């Protein structure tokens with residue numbers, strides 16, 4: 001396919017600028033040394049270019065997208081409608097607060113709803129992604145220990161089943177990462193955890209349900225061990241889709257949590273963004289939160305006291321409680337992690353989702369996500385061995401070691417075969433503790449009929465792979481590109497177009 005720069009012809013194309021209606025000023029020196037390369041294409045060519053690009057990708061609107069740990073659920077169109085309202089789009093972050101009270105209310109109410117769902121006391125909506133939230137949450141943990149003069153806490157414990165971003169964020173934050181192995185059952189090995197904690201423990205980062213799709217049965221004991229050692233417990237809430245409205249990280253003993261609005265709360269993952277990774281914390285960490293936090297003001301009393309503020313939470317929409325909202329930096333803030341209020345329109349979409357589902361709909365979505373995953377697991381486990389036999393949460397992990405050994409068909413081959421059926425491959429070779437892993441997360445937004453179709457495809461691929469393993473090595477055959485050199489693409493990406 002041609003690049004946009006290779007299309008069209010110099011001097012042709014749509015006129016983007018209106019005619020000059022002010023006096024022209026001659027500038028002596030040339031403003032730019034080199035000619036500015038802009039595509040010269042007509043609107044028609046432009047439109048076709050993007051349509052062609054769109055046809056080459058697979059999104060949740062194209063078909064089943066069971067990418068484990070990524071919660072590729074359907075993004076309701078009503079979210080987009082809300083986020084397109086001019087009151088949300090035609091504003092500027094530097095506008096005086098009294099002119100954007102509605103927008104501040106969106107931030108405030110979303111914060112409150114997410115605090116209720118997570119069992120936290122305060123939340124920042126500033127971070128732009130899950131990993132960004134992890135980094136922010138770790139800054140809070142660091143600031144907390146520093147504020148107590150406790151400088152020896154330099155280590156973060158991360159189980160080996162963690163998402164790769166966990167150790168990366170801890171290292172970026174200047175912590176030393178202590179990896180502890182999981183037990184046979186896929187859960188944290190308590191003995192190894194007890195051995196790992198000490199006076200140098202800053203905290204633990206835990207994903208729950210974890211990356212093998214299991215809810216850690218010892219969760220309360222885990223957080224107790226960390227707290228007894230003087231550390232803080234960080235909850236990677238990217239997998240919250242399994243438990244939202246059912247159990248809360250705050251009640252499990254966690255002090256900090258991040259959420260992925262672009263997973264659990266149905267906002268688009270986009271092509272790398274914009275996303276949103278809010279971070280919630282318990283009250284004792286609130287003073288360290290980044291950026292500006294909403295504060296309620298009333299005309300008579302100025303800033304409203306915290307306990308009173310809490311009493312106003314969850315007031316029914318429309319009730320005349322939210323008066324003047326303003327924003328203020330927390331007392332010992334770690335500083336801003338993103339400009340202004342984060343990706344505001346993503347928050348509008350997530351709030352729309354929360355309000356559409358309501359108190360009953362939110363836990364129901366999670367229960368259906370768990371049901372769908374268990375349904376698929378049960379219907380496939382006779383052909384595809386599962387890494388763990390327990391009831392799973394929102395996702396499950398199969399291991400194709402036996403198939404690889406017997407007929408030399410790998411998890412990669414099966415994943416690539418799915419592409420020819422219009423199905424996005426599951427997460428492959430992750431978690432690292434499972435060999436030949438395929439991690440499947442169907443989400444609650446798929447119907448029983450779709451699940452049955454996909455189950456039939458998996459079964460057909462299994463039969464075909466046994467009849468003709470070579471064909472499995474060659475899949476996909478019907479896609480725009482065949483197998484790519486993924487290592488080269490990652491190591492030597494071509495990110496710039498070199499003009500002749």
Ligand SMILES: *Cc1c(COP(=O)(O)O)cnc(C)c1O
Nearest residue numbers: 069129130131163165207236238
């Ligand atoms: C997706 C994910 C993350 C990272 O979130 P991003 O928004 O991709 O940065 C962290 N932890 C877990 C368990 C995840 O699934």
